Amino acid sequence: MAVLATVEQRAMPRIFYRDLKITYNGCAEWVDTRSPDLSAKGMFINTPRMFPRGAQLTLQFELLRAGVLVRTVGEVRYCLVGLGIGVEFIHLPEYARAAIEMELEEMKKQEAS
Numbered sequence: 001m002a003v004l005a006t007v008e009q010r011a012m013p014r015i016f017y018r019d020l021k022i023t024y025n026g027c028a029e030w031v032d033t034r035s036p037d038l039s040a041k042g043m044f045i046n047t048p049r050m051f052p053r054g055a056q057l058t059l060q061f062e063l064l065r066a067g068v069l070v071r072t073v074g075e076v077r078y079c080l081v082g083l084g085i086g087v088e089f090i091h092l093p094e095y096a097r098a099a100i101e102m103e104l105e106e107m108k109k110q111e112a113s
Contacts, residue, residue: 023058024051040100042074042088051076051085059087065106068099 022045037044038061051057055076062069074087 021060023060024055038100040092040097040104042077042086044084044086046084048082050079050081053077053079056090057087063099063103065103066099068096070096070099072096 043059053076057074057076058071059074060069060071070093072089072093073091074089076085077088078086080086
């Protein structure tokens with residue numbers, strides 16, 4: 001089940017989800033994630049694996065509520081050793097952005113009721 005993050009300093013609300021595949025330098029792997037979070041601009045991926053800042057990653061994940069499979073490219077903006085990486089989307093298809101925003105709106109409505 002998705003949960004909306006309530007961290008005030010974030011510019012955009014977040015969705016928590018599962019099932020993330022990362023491809024980097026031709027090597028594809030499913031990343032064992034601990035509830036990574038997602039916004040329409042990017043995501044934080046909980047992983048002990050290190051990626052260099054500026055690395056471009058091919059990402060694939062499913063929005064569980066919307067049933068939308070997202071395939072995009074993201075760039076590593078920062079790395080927290082042992083915790084994970086912050087990734088900004090650089091090639092997010094419009095259908096994926098719309099699906100993420102719709103999922104966020106649905107979560108806001110659900111929390112309000």
